[in-house]
Amino acid sequence: MTYRILPDLLPLAIPPGLTVPDGYAAGSHRAWSTAEDKVTSLVRRHPDRFPLYTSGGRWQLDGEAWTNWCEGFLGGQLWLLAARTGKPELSALAEHYSLLIKGREHDREVHDLGFLFWPTWRRWYEATGRPELDATVVQAGRTMAMRFNPKGRYLRSFLAPDSLFIDIMMNVGVVFHAARRTGDQELARIAYEHCLTTRRTLIRGDGSASHEGVFDLGTGAFLRQSTQQGHQDDGSWARGQGWAIHGFCTAYRYTGDRRFLRTAQDCADFYLERTGAALVPPNDWEEPDPALPVESSAAAIAAGGLWRLAGLVGDEVRARGYADYALRILTRLCEPRFLSHGDPAWEGVLRHGIYHQGKGLGVDESVMWGDYWFLDALDAVDRHLTGSA
Numbered sequence: 378m379t380y381r382i383l384p385d386l387l388p389l390a391i392p393p394g395l396t397v398p399d400g401y402a403a404g405s406h407r408a409w410s411t412a413e414d415k416v417t418s419l420v421r422r423h424p425d426r427f428p429l430y431t432s433g434g435r436w437q438l439d440g441e442a443w444t445n446w447c448e449g450f451l452g453g454q455l456w457l458l459a460a461r462t463g464k465p466e467l468s469a470l471a472e473h474y475s476l477l478i479k480g481r482e483h484d485r486e487v488h489d490l491g492f493l494f495w496p497t498w499r500r501w502y503e504a505t506g507r508p509e510l511d512a513t514v515v516q517a518g519r520t521m522a523m524r525f526n527p528k529g530r531y532l533r534s535f536l537a538p539d540s541l542f543i544d545i546m547m548n549v550g551v552v553f554h555a556a557r558r559t560g561d562q563e564l565a566r567i568a569y570e571h572c573l574t575t576r577r578t579l580i581r582g583d584g585s586a587s588h589e590g591v592f593d594l595g596t597g598a599f600l601r602q603s604t605q606q607g608h609q610d611d612g613s614w615a616r617g618q619g620w621a622i623h624g625f626c627t628a629y630r631y632t633g634d635r636r637f638l639r640t641a642q643d644c645a646d647f648y649l650e651r652t653g654a655a656l657v658p659p660n661d662w663e664e665p666d667p668a669l670p671v672e673s674s675a676a677a678i679a680a681g682g683l684w685r686l687a688g689l690v691g692d693e694v695r696a697r698g699y700a701d702y703a704l705r706i707l708t709r710l711c712e713p714r715f716l717s718h719g720d721p722a723w724e725g726v727l728r729h730g731i732y733h734q735g736k737g738l739g740v741d742e743s744v745m746w747g748d749y750w751f752l753d754a755l756d757a758v759d760r761h762l763t764g765s766a
Protein backbone atom coordinates (compact mmCIF):
# COMPACT_ATOMS: atom_id res chain seq x y z
CA MET A 378 0.00 0.00 0.00
CA THR A 379 1.16 3.52 -0.78
CA TYR A 380 0.64 6.16 1.87
CA ARG A 381 -0.09 9.30 -0.07
CA ILE A 382 1.39 12.58 1.18
CA LEU A 383 0.37 15.63 -0.83
CA PRO A 384 3.20 17.68 -2.37
CA ASP A 385 1.77 20.83 -0.73
CA LEU A 386 -0.39 21.28 2.35
CA LEU A 387 -4.07 21.73 1.46
CA PRO A 388 -4.66 25.49 1.62
CA LEU A 389 -7.15 27.11 3.96
CA ALA A 390 -10.11 28.77 2.22
CA ILE A 391 -12.02 30.74 4.84
CA PRO A 392 -15.43 31.68 3.40
CA PRO A 393 -16.58 35.28 3.00
CA GLY A 394 -19.35 36.82 5.09
CA LEU A 395 -18.07 36.08 8.59
CA THR A 396 -19.70 37.71 11.61
CA VAL A 397 -16.77 39.40 13.34
CA PRO A 398 -17.89 40.28 16.90
CA ASP A 399 -17.76 43.98 17.77
CA GLY A 400 -15.08 43.52 20.40
CA TYR A 401 -12.75 41.39 18.29
CA ALA A 402 -10.44 44.00 16.71
CA ALA A 403 -9.87 45.98 19.92
CA GLY A 404 -9.54 42.75 21.91
CA SER A 405 -6.93 41.31 19.58
CA HIS A 406 -4.95 44.55 19.72
CA ARG A 407 -5.00 44.42 23.55
CA ALA A 408 -3.98 40.77 23.51
CA TRP A 409 -0.91 41.38 21.33
CA SER A 410 0.27 44.30 23.42
CA THR A 411 -0.31 42.30 26.62
CA ALA A 412 1.68 39.39 25.20
CA GLU A 413 4.58 41.61 24.18
CA ASP A 414 4.66 43.15 27.63
CA LYS A 415 4.44 39.84 29.54
CA VAL A 416 6.81 37.84 27.36
CA THR A 417 9.53 40.48 27.24
CA SER A 418 9.29 40.97 31.03
CA LEU A 419 9.64 37.22 31.57
CA VAL A 420 12.73 36.84 29.39
CA ARG A 421 14.31 39.93 30.95
CA ARG A 422 13.70 38.82 34.53
CA HIS A 423 14.39 35.10 34.07
CA PRO A 424 16.63 34.66 31.05
CA ASP A 425 16.85 31.20 29.49
CA ARG A 426 14.18 29.68 31.71
CA PHE A 427 11.08 27.83 30.50
CA PRO A 428 8.31 27.97 33.10
CA LEU A 429 5.14 26.01 32.35
CA TYR A 430 2.55 27.60 34.59
CA THR A 431 2.05 30.36 37.10
CA SER A 432 1.17 30.19 40.77
CA GLY A 433 -0.97 33.12 41.89
CA GLY A 434 -0.08 34.66 38.52
CA ARG A 435 3.72 34.37 38.98
CA TRP A 436 5.67 32.06 36.64
CA GLN A 437 6.98 29.03 38.55
CA LEU A 438 10.59 28.48 37.53
CA ASP A 439 10.94 25.15 39.25
CA GLY A 440 7.34 23.97 39.25
CA GLU A 441 6.80 20.19 39.05
CA ALA A 442 6.50 19.41 35.34
CA TRP A 443 5.27 15.80 35.00
CA THR A 444 6.93 15.81 31.58
CA ASN A 445 9.30 18.01 29.63
CA TRP A 446 7.09 19.20 26.78
CA CYS A 447 6.78 22.99 26.78
CA GLU A 448 10.16 24.41 25.76
CA GLY A 449 8.92 25.47 22.31
CA PHE A 450 6.09 27.70 23.42
CA LEU A 451 8.08 30.67 24.72
CA GLY A 452 10.26 30.83 21.60
CA GLY A 453 7.09 30.37 19.55
CA GLN A 454 5.48 33.41 21.15
CA LEU A 455 8.64 35.40 20.45
CA TRP A 456 8.54 34.40 16.76
CA LEU A 457 4.88 35.41 16.53
CA LEU A 458 5.57 38.73 18.24
CA ALA A 459 8.60 39.36 16.03
CA ALA A 460 6.53 38.76 12.87
CA ARG A 461 3.72 40.95 14.16
CA THR A 462 5.85 43.90 15.27
CA GLY A 463 8.85 43.64 12.93
CA LYS A 464 11.11 44.40 15.91
CA PRO A 465 14.64 43.02 15.39
CA GLU A 466 15.20 42.61 19.14
CA LEU A 467 12.24 40.21 19.26
CA SER A 468 13.65 38.20 16.32
CA ALA A 469 17.00 38.01 18.12
CA LEU A 470 15.29 36.70 21.26
CA ALA A 471 13.22 34.24 19.22
CA GLU A 472 16.42 32.88 17.63
CA HIS A 473 18.07 32.65 21.02
CA TYR A 474 15.16 30.73 22.58
CA SER A 475 15.10 28.41 19.55
CA LEU A 476 18.81 27.72 19.91
CA LEU A 477 18.31 26.86 23.57
CA ILE A 478 16.44 23.70 22.54
CA LYS A 479 19.02 22.64 19.92
CA GLY A 480 19.74 18.94 20.46
CA ARG A 481 16.20 18.11 21.58
CA GLU A 482 15.45 17.04 17.98
CA HIS A 483 17.11 13.79 19.08
CA ASP A 484 15.12 13.54 22.34
CA ARG A 485 13.50 10.11 22.55
CA GLU A 486 11.99 10.63 26.00
CA VAL A 487 9.00 12.77 24.99
CA HIS A 488 6.22 12.56 22.42
CA ASP A 489 6.20 16.34 22.03
CA LEU A 490 8.78 17.13 19.37
CA GLY A 491 6.13 18.85 17.26
CA PHE A 492 5.36 21.13 20.21
CA LEU A 493 9.07 21.88 20.54
CA PHE A 494 10.14 22.42 16.94
CA TRP A 495 7.12 23.67 14.98
CA PRO A 496 6.64 26.90 16.98
CA THR A 497 10.39 27.60 16.97
CA TRP A 498 12.66 26.15 14.27
CA ARG A 499 9.87 25.86 11.73
CA ARG A 500 8.88 29.51 12.28
CA TRP A 501 12.57 30.45 12.08
CA TYR A 502 12.81 28.60 8.77
CA GLU A 503 9.68 30.36 7.49
CA ALA A 504 11.17 33.72 8.47
CA THR A 505 14.51 33.09 6.72
CA GLY A 506 14.21 30.17 4.25
CA ARG A 507 17.51 28.71 5.52
CA PRO A 508 17.37 24.97 4.68
CA GLU A 509 19.44 23.79 7.66
CA LEU A 510 16.70 25.10 9.98
CA ASP A 511 14.09 22.93 8.32
CA ALA A 512 16.52 19.99 8.44
CA THR A 513 16.34 20.20 12.24
CA VAL A 514 12.54 19.99 12.06
CA VAL A 515 12.83 16.97 9.76
CA GLN A 516 15.18 15.31 12.27
CA ALA A 517 12.59 15.96 15.00
CA GLY A 518 10.06 14.11 12.81
CA ARG A 519 12.43 11.18 12.32
CA THR A 520 13.01 10.95 16.06
CA MET A 521 9.25 11.08 16.77
CA ALA A 522 8.75 8.21 14.32
CA MET A 523 11.03 6.00 16.46
CA ARG A 524 8.19 5.93 19.03
CA PHE A 525 6.12 3.77 16.69
CA ASN A 526 4.74 0.54 18.12
CA PRO A 527 4.39 -1.70 15.06
CA LYS A 528 1.91 -4.15 16.58
CA GLY A 529 -0.47 -1.53 17.96
CA ARG A 530 0.37 0.90 15.12
CA TYR A 531 0.63 4.05 17.23
CA LEU A 532 3.29 6.46 18.47
CA ARG A 533 3.70 5.66 22.15
CA SER A 534 3.28 8.33 24.79
CA PHE A 535 6.09 9.43 27.11
CA LEU A 536 4.37 7.55 29.92
CA ALA A 537 4.71 3.91 28.85
CA PRO A 538 5.09 1.73 25.76
CA ASP A 539 1.47 0.56 25.97
CA SER A 540 0.07 4.10 26.13
CA LEU A 541 -1.29 6.30 23.32
CA PHE A 542 -2.27 9.91 24.07
CA ILE A 543 -4.62 12.15 22.09
CA ASP A 544 -1.96 14.89 22.55
CA ILE A 545 0.24 13.07 20.01
CA MET A 546 -2.19 14.09 17.24
CA MET A 547 -0.78 17.56 17.76
CA ASN A 548 2.78 16.28 17.24
CA VAL A 549 2.32 13.80 14.40
CA GLY A 550 2.42 16.70 11.92
CA VAL A 551 6.18 16.80 12.31
CA VAL A 552 6.36 13.16 11.12
CA PHE A 553 4.15 13.95 8.11
CA HIS A 554 6.42 16.91 7.41
CA ALA A 555 9.55 14.73 7.53
CA ALA A 556 7.85 12.21 5.22
CA ARG A 557 6.98 14.93 2.73
CA ARG A 558 10.43 16.51 2.78
CA THR A 559 12.32 13.21 2.44
CA GLY A 560 9.86 11.13 0.39
CA ASP A 561 10.38 8.35 2.94
CA GLN A 562 7.37 6.01 2.67
CA GLU A 563 8.11 4.44 6.06
CA LEU A 564 7.71 7.82 7.77
CA ALA A 565 4.49 8.36 5.80
CA ARG A 566 3.19 4.95 6.89
CA ILE A 567 3.95 5.63 10.54
CA ALA A 568 2.24 9.03 10.56
CA TYR A 569 -0.76 7.71 8.68
CA GLU A 570 -1.17 4.57 10.81
CA HIS A 571 -0.88 6.58 14.01
CA CYS A 572 -3.77 8.83 12.93
CA LEU A 573 -5.93 5.88 11.87
CA THR A 574 -5.29 4.07 15.18
CA THR A 575 -6.08 7.21 17.16
CA ARG A 576 -9.28 7.67 15.18
CA ARG A 577 -10.31 4.05 15.74
CA THR A 578 -9.47 3.79 19.44
CA LEU A 579 -9.70 7.27 21.00
CA ILE A 580 -12.51 9.03 19.09
CA ARG A 581 -15.97 7.95 20.17
CA GLY A 582 -19.24 7.84 18.28
CA ASP A 583 -20.36 11.19 19.71
CA GLY A 584 -17.13 12.87 18.56
CA SER A 585 -15.59 13.09 22.04
CA ALA A 586 -11.92 12.23 22.43
CA SER A 587 -10.51 9.93 25.08
CA HIS A 588 -7.25 11.18 26.56
CA GLU A 589 -5.42 7.86 26.53
CA GLY A 590 -5.62 4.38 25.05
CA VAL A 591 -3.93 1.34 26.59
CA PHE A 592 -2.74 -1.56 24.39
CA ASP A 593 -1.59 -5.15 24.87
CA LEU A 594 2.13 -5.07 24.11
CA GLY A 595 2.19 -8.74 23.18
CA THR A 596 -0.55 -8.68 20.57
CA GLY A 597 -0.99 -4.96 19.85
CA ALA A 598 -4.70 -5.27 20.71
CA PHE A 599 -6.45 -2.18 22.01
CA LEU A 600 -7.55 -2.81 25.61
CA ARG A 601 -9.26 0.27 27.03
CA GLN A 602 -9.64 4.03 27.19
CA SER A 603 -8.17 5.87 30.13
CA THR A 604 -7.29 9.39 31.24
CA GLN A 605 -4.43 11.22 32.90
CA GLN A 606 -5.67 14.82 32.96
CA GLY A 607 -9.42 14.41 32.57
CA HIS A 608 -11.94 13.64 35.29
CA GLN A 609 -12.60 9.96 34.60
CA ASP A 610 -11.52 7.26 32.17
CA ASP A 611 -14.61 7.67 30.01
CA GLY A 612 -14.55 11.44 30.43
CA SER A 613 -14.00 14.13 27.83
CA TRP A 614 -10.89 16.14 28.66
CA ALA A 615 -11.41 19.47 26.95
CA ARG A 616 -7.81 20.19 25.99
CA GLY A 617 -7.57 16.77 24.37
CA GLN A 618 -10.63 17.69 22.31
CA GLY A 619 -8.79 20.77 21.09
CA TRP A 620 -5.70 18.71 20.26
CA ALA A 621 -7.95 16.33 18.29
CA ILE A 622 -9.66 19.06 16.24
CA HIS A 623 -6.34 20.67 15.34
CA GLY A 624 -4.48 17.40 14.82
CA PHE A 625 -6.99 15.75 12.48
CA CYS A 626 -7.13 18.96 10.42
CA THR A 627 -3.34 18.72 10.07
CA ALA A 628 -3.54 15.05 9.04
CA TYR A 629 -6.10 16.00 6.40
CA ARG A 630 -3.96 18.87 5.11
CA TYR A 631 -1.00 16.53 4.60
CA THR A 632 -2.91 13.62 3.06
CA GLY A 633 -6.20 14.81 1.58
CA ASP A 634 -7.76 11.73 3.26
CA ARG A 635 -11.34 12.78 3.99
CA ARG A 636 -11.62 10.36 6.92
CA PHE A 637 -9.42 12.75 8.87
CA LEU A 638 -11.55 15.74 7.87
CA ARG A 639 -14.71 13.93 9.03
CA THR A 640 -13.10 13.09 12.36
CA ALA A 641 -12.03 16.71 12.86
CA GLN A 642 -15.62 17.75 12.17
CA ASP A 643 -17.04 15.20 14.63
CA CYS A 644 -14.65 16.44 17.31
CA ALA A 645 -15.52 20.07 16.54
CA ASP A 646 -19.26 19.38 16.63
CA PHE A 647 -18.90 17.74 20.05
CA TYR A 648 -17.04 20.82 21.34
CA LEU A 649 -19.74 23.16 20.02
CA GLU A 650 -22.65 21.05 21.29
CA ARG A 651 -21.24 20.64 24.79
CA THR A 652 -19.88 24.17 25.25
CA GLY A 653 -22.53 26.26 23.48
CA ALA A 654 -22.78 29.90 24.51
CA ALA A 655 -20.24 29.43 27.31
CA LEU A 656 -17.53 29.19 24.59
CA VAL A 657 -14.87 28.21 27.15
CA PRO A 658 -15.22 24.63 28.45
CA PRO A 659 -14.44 23.15 31.86
CA ASN A 660 -11.42 20.83 32.20
CA ASP A 661 -13.65 17.82 31.46
CA TRP A 662 -17.24 18.04 30.23
CA GLU A 663 -18.14 14.89 32.19
CA GLU A 664 -17.06 16.26 35.58
CA PRO A 665 -20.23 16.86 37.60
CA ASP A 666 -20.32 20.41 39.03
CA PRO A 667 -16.68 21.20 38.19
CA ALA A 668 -14.93 23.18 40.89
CA LEU A 669 -13.59 25.46 38.16
CA PRO A 670 -15.97 26.34 35.35
CA VAL A 671 -13.34 27.11 32.68
CA GLU A 672 -10.06 25.92 31.14
CA SER A 673 -8.92 28.78 28.93
CA SER A 674 -6.08 26.95 27.15
CA ALA A 675 -8.54 24.36 25.82
CA ALA A 676 -10.63 27.18 24.38
CA ALA A 677 -7.62 28.87 22.75
CA ILE A 678 -6.53 25.58 21.14
CA ALA A 679 -10.05 24.78 19.98
CA ALA A 680 -10.42 28.27 18.47
CA GLY A 681 -7.32 27.72 16.33
CA GLY A 682 -8.51 24.26 15.34
CA LEU A 683 -12.01 25.45 14.44
CA TRP A 684 -10.53 28.24 12.36
CA ARG A 685 -8.43 25.75 10.36
CA LEU A 686 -11.43 23.46 9.99
CA ALA A 687 -13.47 26.37 8.63
CA GLY A 688 -10.84 26.75 5.94
CA LEU A 689 -10.98 23.07 4.98
CA VAL A 690 -14.57 21.96 5.26
CA GLY A 691 -15.80 23.15 1.87
CA ASP A 692 -19.48 23.65 2.73
CA GLU A 693 -19.82 27.43 3.26
CA VAL A 694 -22.57 27.28 5.88
CA ARG A 695 -20.67 24.82 8.06
CA ALA A 696 -17.43 26.71 7.49
CA ARG A 697 -18.98 30.00 8.60
CA GLY A 698 -20.39 28.25 11.68
CA TYR A 699 -16.92 27.05 12.74
CA ALA A 700 -15.20 30.35 11.91
CA ASP A 701 -17.82 32.46 13.69
CA TYR A 702 -17.58 30.26 16.79
CA ALA A 703 -13.77 30.55 16.74
CA LEU A 704 -14.10 34.34 16.54
CA ARG A 705 -16.50 34.34 19.48
CA ILE A 706 -14.12 32.23 21.57
CA LEU A 707 -11.21 34.55 20.85
CA THR A 708 -13.28 37.65 21.57
CA ARG A 709 -14.31 36.13 24.89
CA LEU A 710 -10.67 35.33 25.76
CA CYS A 711 -9.77 38.97 25.09
CA GLU A 712 -12.19 40.14 27.81
CA PRO A 713 -10.81 41.27 31.19
CA ARG A 714 -11.91 38.06 32.92
CA PHE A 715 -9.31 36.15 30.86
CA LEU A 716 -6.79 38.64 29.48
CA SER A 717 -4.35 40.00 32.06
CA HIS A 718 -4.12 43.35 30.26
CA GLY A 719 -3.25 46.19 32.66
CA ASP A 720 -2.50 43.87 35.61
CA PRO A 721 1.25 44.10 36.31
CA ALA A 722 0.99 41.53 39.10
CA TRP A 723 -0.17 38.77 36.72
CA GLU A 724 2.76 37.51 34.65
CA GLY A 725 1.01 35.32 32.09
CA VAL A 726 -1.31 36.42 29.28
CA LEU A 727 -4.42 34.27 29.70
CA ARG A 728 -5.85 33.57 33.14
CA HIS A 729 -7.93 30.52 34.13
CA GLY A 730 -5.94 27.78 32.44
CA ILE A 731 -5.39 24.34 33.95
CA TYR A 732 -2.37 22.09 33.51
CA HIS A 733 -3.09 18.98 35.60
CA GLN A 734 -6.15 19.20 37.81
CA GLY A 735 -5.69 15.73 39.35
CA LYS A 736 -2.13 16.47 40.44
CA GLY A 737 -2.98 20.04 41.48
CA LEU A 738 -0.42 21.53 39.06
CA GLY A 739 -1.11 24.88 37.44
CA VAL A 740 -4.81 24.99 38.31
CA ASP A 741 -6.65 28.24 37.52
CA GLU A 742 -3.42 29.83 36.31
CA SER A 743 -1.66 30.97 33.14
CA VAL A 744 -0.10 28.10 31.21
CA MET A 745 2.62 28.61 28.62
CA TRP A 746 0.93 26.61 25.85
CA GLY A 747 -2.36 28.46 26.43
CA ASP A 748 -0.60 31.78 25.78
CA TYR A 749 1.13 30.36 22.68
CA TRP A 750 -1.95 28.80 21.04
CA PHE A 751 -3.97 31.91 21.85
CA LEU A 752 -1.48 34.05 19.88
CA ASP A 753 -1.27 31.42 17.14
CA ALA A 754 -5.05 31.54 16.68
CA LEU A 755 -5.17 35.36 16.79
CA ASP A 756 -2.37 35.45 14.23
CA ALA A 757 -4.24 33.16 11.82
CA VAL A 758 -7.46 35.18 12.18
CA ASP A 759 -5.79 38.60 11.97
CA ARG A 760 -3.85 37.62 8.86
CA HIS A 761 -7.08 36.60 7.21
CA LEU A 762 -9.00 39.71 8.29
CA THR A 763 -6.23 42.06 7.15
CA GLY A 764 -5.71 40.16 3.89
CA SER A 765 -2.13 39.18 4.74
CA ALA A 766 -2.78 35.42 5.08
Ligand code: GLY
Nearest residue numbers: 446544606616732
Ligand atom coordinates in the same frame (compact mmCIF):
# COMPACT_ATOMS: atom_id res chain seq x y z
N1 GLY B 1 0.29 16.75 28.29
C1 GLY B 1 0.00 17.82 27.42
C2 GLY B 1 -1.10 18.62 27.93
O1 GLY B 1 -1.17 18.88 29.13
O2 GLY B 1 -1.93 19.04 27.16
